[in-house]
Amino acid sequence: MLQINSVEIGHTKALLHIPSLQLEQGKLYGLIGRNGIGKSTFLQTLVGVIPLVSGEILVQGNSLETLRKKELAKKIALVRTSFPIIENLTVYAYLLLGRVPYTNVFGTTNEQDAALVRSVIDLLQITHLEAKFTSQLSDGEKQLIAIAQVLVQQTGVVLLDEPTAFLDYENKWKILKILKKCTVENQLCTIFSSHDIGITLEVADNLVLVNPLTKEIKEVKTDAITKEEIISFCFPNL
């Protein structure tokens, strides 16, 4: 669970103020807002990459700022939009790196780690990718294995920054359906940002909306709001 209490986020200067927000396990949240409003900054703040300007964030009951990095890495993870260029790394080795927060100082992995990677590979049905190098994958496959790595990391909270940005219609659906499935089966608290209002409305349980003029943030159940209402709230200049 993610508990946000009157938080200001931004790079040194406050970009966005989030009064109070409580995000629960087993739910898929869609984050919608204009470009540059601070969605990525928000997600990076949640994962501890960018420090909080002010306020308090509780990740599964623990304050973000007092948690040690290694402990935080077991509770929350972020999938960035772009996939890094990595030479000579197989998909299997890439997935195993999701165990880094749990391994010893030399990074030795054991059979349980291998078994976990296996189960995630089976869950996402990516056995055919396992032996490939990450540099050989398509955009859709890269997004898929990035999600797989986060599942291997076994965090209760999973954040995704525009996971469908570079994907075609079919892959968008595939990725979001997988997210939905994992969220329910593993009881995750999953938050993804997206500019694709239509698909987000159909897949997400709840929406977190950002108004660019008032900087107001609203959390609503997906079935309690229409596409038109979302557009008029998030893109009032239209």
Add this chain to the structure above:
Amino acid sequence: MKGGIVVRNTVALILLLLILSIVHVQMGEVSVSFTDAWNSIFALDTTNPTQIVFRELRLPRTSIALLAGAGLSIAGLLMQTFFNNPLAGPSILGISAGSSLFVALAIMTGFTLFSSSFGIISAAIFGAFIYSLFLLIFSRFVRSNVSLLIIGIMLGSFTNAIIQVIESMSDVNALKAFTIWGFGSLQQVSFDQLPAIFLCFLGALGLLLFLIKPLNTYVLGEERAAQLGISVGRVKILVILCVAIFTGLITAYCGPIAFIGLAVPNMVKMRYKTSNHWHLISASALFGALVLLVCDILLLQLEAVITLPLNSITSLFGAPVVIWILIKNRLHATN
């Protein structure tokens, strides 16, 4: 399957290294028997010229060839992973120049702090450390790999210019000593210095053990590594320290040796096709030692005809490799 290849390659490299070390140590006018070699280390007979030659010339030269090749290659690999740049290396990014600058100060100016022979090592390591710090700071401000490379090259040129200024003001003997040092050479180490060199080298290897997991994670990018709980700040200091010890130590004793640190890790990556640093580091160390040993064997072979500085041989080998990497990366980027 993959593990099998790695093991086989490692065994082959070690065997080859052993054979070439014996070839290297036997090069010269007198051939040394095993008994003489053993005794020269543990029960030296000062009236036996063969033992003296082995102890004071042959053994130090072979040892430093192995250590320098291994150390520079490891330093290059560390920098390549850390800066996420296949063209990084101690000589090309100016770290060796930083070492040289402080050695130049030590040899040619009257700094009493740098007067003893240990003073030269500490000066070289200190120079390498300072210049690694410079690079680290610059790397914060430039995003592209090419910019960092250009900054490194400029840093090197700038430093070499300062060294020339110091040279022009120093006396003839000091200048001569420094010039010879600058050619790069494996014959300036004496038997008595070997234990200290080995110890420093082992110390850096010990630090390296704690870098393997972070480096393996760093291939995902610094931000993701931090997200996975790697303490980025500590890694930075450890990497700089390791690079400084390897580069500084070797530069102090052998002069700035070009290209080994850049070329060897890239060749290893192409052969092994892995980003597991257990394999990359051990293979780079072994292959680097092999390459420098071969370079020096060539040098010794050619000595009858022509006396070449070590740097000319390593550059002849290394420069084409760099051009090859550039072309390969360009193809990679346009694909």
